[in-house]
Amino acid sequence: MTHSVFIDGEAGTTGLQIRERLLGRDDIRLVQVDPARRKEASARAEAFAEADVAILCLPDDAAREAVALTADMDVRLIDASTAHRIDPNWVFGFPELAAEMREMIAAARLVSNPGCYSTGAIAIVAPLVAAGLIDEGEALSINAVSGYTGGGKALIGEYEGGTAPAHFVYGLNQRHKHIPEIMTHGGLLVQPVFAPSVGNFAQGMAVQLPLHMDADRSAAALHQALSDHYAGQQFVEVATAEEIGARIDPTALNGSNQLRISVHGEDDTGCALVVAVLDNLGKGASGAAVQNLNIMLGLPEDLGL
Structure with a gap:
């Protein structure tokens, strides 16, 4: 069976990578809009009506407009923007988050x-909140570094043009657009301090959660809780500190839909660091969208991945 898919915003970074993942598949037919008409609501409406699933790779306001445009259509939607990530009428597309997520997607x-x-x-x-190793009211700090492709065309242009710094920290006002979904789907009641940054590499990401340890929250307990949660998962793995070594490379999983978590620190220091590595354009964007698409269509999750 062939499924029709429309990528609304396929010219952007995420859209291009989704398109690349779907182009070689004989079970997917990509619905196209004449480039000369791609900003016309009528042309996009025709494409939405033709598609079984549409993937929105748009700014938030444009994504909301697309949802309104499709309100009376049968087309199913995957929204890659921030617009609906904490909306209770939308299913959060993180299949590994909980046992029921795949059925919901x-x-x-x-x-x-x-x-x-x-x-x-x-x-x-x-998983650490669910296991009782992080209290939902605990004050956390989250640090992260991403490749510059996560900043869109303008930032890509700065780095490729040689005008951007080697590394910079941003989101200093603590209003980064990802904080609400981290709180909602992480199960937190207190806003974490979030310190995102960008490095002089195109793709890749490392997200770091520092934690103080105690008798209950040892490095082994943290590792075990995460290992138990992700046991049997294809795209999320939990590695030991020994397997990772002394350095973590944020580009290690580039080109894949993998996410790797590891726990570091020795109990006598009282300090631990939990790190997740992923491709910001893979499991962090286009790979996740294709994984969700496959689940929605009842196909093997790893098709195209």
Whole structure:
């Protein structure tokens, strides 16, 4: 069976990578809009009506407009923007988050794709909250570094043009757009201090959660809780500190849909660091969208991945 898929915003970074993942598949037919008409609402409406599933790779306001445009259509939607990630009418598209998530995604008409930073943060925090190793009211700090492709065309242009710094920290006002979804889907009641940054590399990401340890929250307990939660998962793995070594490379999983978590620190120091590595354009964006698409269509999750 062939399924029709429309990528609304396929010219952007995420859209291009989704298109690349779907182009070689004989089970997918990509619905196209004449480039000369791609900003016309009528042309996009025709494409939506023709598609079984549409993937929105748009700014938030444009994504909301697209949802309104499709309100009376049968087309199912995956939204890669921030617009609907904490909307209770949308299913959060992180299949590994909880046991029931795949069934919810498979049955949903509306699925919101997680953000890149939040994928790494939630992957760490949610299982530890569920296991009682992080209190929902605990004050946390989350640090992260991403490749510059996460900043869109303008930032890509700065780095490729040689005008950007080697590394910079941003989101200093603590209003980064991923914080609400980290809190909602991580199970936190207190806003974490979030310190995102960008490095001089195109793709890749490392999200870091520092924690103080005690008798209950040892490095072994943290590792075990995460290992138990992700046991049997294809795209999320938990590695030992020995397997990772003394350095963590944020580009280690580039080109894949993998996410790797590891716990570091020795109990006598009282300090631990939990780190998630992923491709910000893979499991953090286009790879996740294709994984969700496959689940929604009842196909093997790893098709195209």
